[in-house]
Amino acid sequence: MHDDTIAAIATPPGEGGIGVVRLSGPQAYTIAQAVFRPLHPGPLRPHRLRYGYVVDASGAPIDEALCTYMRAPRSFTREDVVEISCHGGALPVQMTLARVLAAGARLARPGEFTLRAFLNGRIDLTQAEATLDVIRAQTTAGLALAQAQLGGWLAQEVRDLRAQLLEPLAYLTALIDFPEDEVPHQEYLPALQTSLEGVERLLAGAAQGIVYRQGARAALVGRPNVGKSSLLNALLRVQRAIVTPIPGTTRDTLEETANLDGIPVVLIDTAGIRESHDPVEQLGVERSRQALAGADLALLVLDATVPPGPADRVIAELTYDKPTILIWNKQDVVHNPDLVAPSPFEHPHLLGVVATTATTGAGIDTLSHSISRALLGGAPLGAGAAHLVSSPRHRDALQRAADHLRAVLASCAQGVTVDLVAGDLTVALNALGEITGEAVGEDLLDTIFTRFCIGK
Ligand SMILES: Nc1nc2c(ncn2[C@@H]2O[C@H](COP(=O)(O)OP(=O)(O)OP(=O)(O)O)[C@@H](O)[C@H]2O)c(=O)[nH]1
Ligand SMILES: [Mg+2]
Structure with a gap:
């Protein structure tokens, strides 16, 4: 537990009906007593809403407010937490925060409330990350993934996988010390094999999960007009x-996010690519090339009313290293609108041809479904399939775990020395531990929690 008390404005900046100042830590209650005066005098009772005033040092009211005291451990951080809801203008909220800081709280760093919830064991790292994902979700599919992860399914699966590996590791470690008690490796192979399959199952859905959570970029390119x-x-x-x-x-690139079958897709409109002597247009064409280079998917547009020419081919070639529709x-305008003509180009990564x-x-x-299928690498998420790994951090850790588990199995098959096998198994266990936070360093926590906003 921490011995300092943190405070921050928990609502977004700007005007709103209410603004909330949140406190967490051992002095939260004392500070609340100093800055909040209930209408009917008396101590704040846990998990009860009180009406009253935020008051300045002289006791004069600053703003009307509601105050909630959540006594440890029944709070978001498992510490004493106080939330003061005042009017949602910049001044009332900032003056309330200033009072709380003057009374002994320290301004919280980004994500520090959630970090405390993690450090105090109320949530694991996947749930801490899911908190941010819930806040940032751009589509209902993304929100469903984040809510499921917040519910803890991933943490539970990873804990189960780790548990399966602990006994083989204990056994191998014992073997290093007492080689004479050697039991054949074979006994542990099924457990290792099952864990590897579990890790691979999680990895199989990760590409789709990441697309739902992070979205993707698709650039519309083609000749002018x-x-x-x-x-x-x-x-x-x-x-x-x-x-x-x-x-x-x-002339310029233009980006806008569309929700295509639950995927937040940043669509980029670009300047038509052609030879031009106009310096403004040349700059635009250069931006089109950059937009294409940074996109996950190319949308190569052809005019169906004219046969494709060399100018189209030049642009098509720019997309040859990208998945393309x-x-x-x-x-x-075309005579037979139902006929979808095949691609005139031998495109190495062509994922679909659509007529519009x-x-x-x-x-x-049809185009929007083709885009979503192309980004997902197959069929879209079915109902109830919210149990997908959706973070590159989790995917990378699972990948490392899988690699080392495969090495363990290969070593067992080849009769490699026990300490080498134990080494690989330890790496696999730690990789899984990084996901839930059971095995993490300060650096990793810093990178994860600084992505949060202050007050979360
Ligand atoms: N008949 C018909 N006209 C279209 C269609 N799509 C676009 N147009 C017309 O084609 C012209 C060019 O459309 P834009 O969307 O500006 O084309 P663009 O590719 O963005 O052109 P640049 O910005 O110059 O590169 C406009 O007059 C549109 O109304 C279509 O499906 N059918
Ligand atoms: Mg245009």
Whole structure:
């Protein structure tokens, strides 16, 4: 437990109906008594809301407020926690915070409340990270993943996997000390094999989980006037980008996030790529290339009313190292709109060909499903499939655990010396421990918790 008391504004900056100042630590109660005067005098009772005033040092009211005292360990941090809800203007909230700091609290660092909840054992590291994911979720699918992780399923699975490995490790360690008691390795192979399968099962869903949580970037590229900006608007269902019949309308890249089947996809509209003597357009074309380079997926747009030419080929070649969806746009002008022409290019990473009419919205749903499938590498998340690993940190740790477990199994099969096997097994156990926080260093905690905002 910590001996200092931290405080921060827990609500976002700006104006709101209420603003909350939160305190956690051993002096939380005493500080609340000093800064909050209930309408009806008397001590604050745990888990009861009190009405009253935040008062200045002389006892004069600063603002009307409600105060909640949550006595340890029944609180978010397992410490004494006080929340003071005052009016949600910048001044009342800041003056309340200033009073609390003057009365002995220290300003909390980003994520410090959640860090304390973790350090005091109320939640594990996956749940601490999920707290942030719940706050930042951009789609209901992302929120479902975060809520499930907050519920602790991942922590439980990882703990079970670790538990399966502890006995083989204890046995191997004993063997190092008492080689004469050697029991054949074979006895532990099933347990090791089962753990490896468990780790692999978690890894199998990670790519999809990460896409749902983090989203992805998709760049619309093509010659001028093929309908890139019109497609952006159609996918967003908002007239976001300027559309005109003049080739070269879009000069700068423009990004907007769309929710495509539960994935937050940053769609990037780009300037049509062509040779140009106009210096502004040249800069725009350069930005188009950069946008493509930074994208996870290329949306290569062709005008279906004209045969693809060398200019289209040059742009297509720019997408050859990216997963790409080819879009035949302006189907309404084409003679046979139901026929989806194949790709005119031998694209090495072509994931789909879609026909659209950006101006009417025809084909846009198909396009949006093609994008989500391409990003997920297959079918979208089914109902109830919220148990997916969704953080690159967890995936990397699982990957290391899997690699070392495979090494352990290979060594057992080859009869390698016991200490080497025990070494690999220890690395695997620690990698799993990093996920839940059972085996973590200060640096890792710093990188995780500084991503939080102050007050969380
Ligand atoms: N008939 C028809 N016209 C379209 C379609 N999509 C776009 N257009 C028209 O094509 C013209 C160019 O559309 P934009 O969306 O500005 O094309 P762009 O690719 O963004 O062009 P630049 O910004 O110049 O590179 C506009 O007049 C659009 O209304 C379509 O599916 N059918
Ligand atoms: Mg445009």
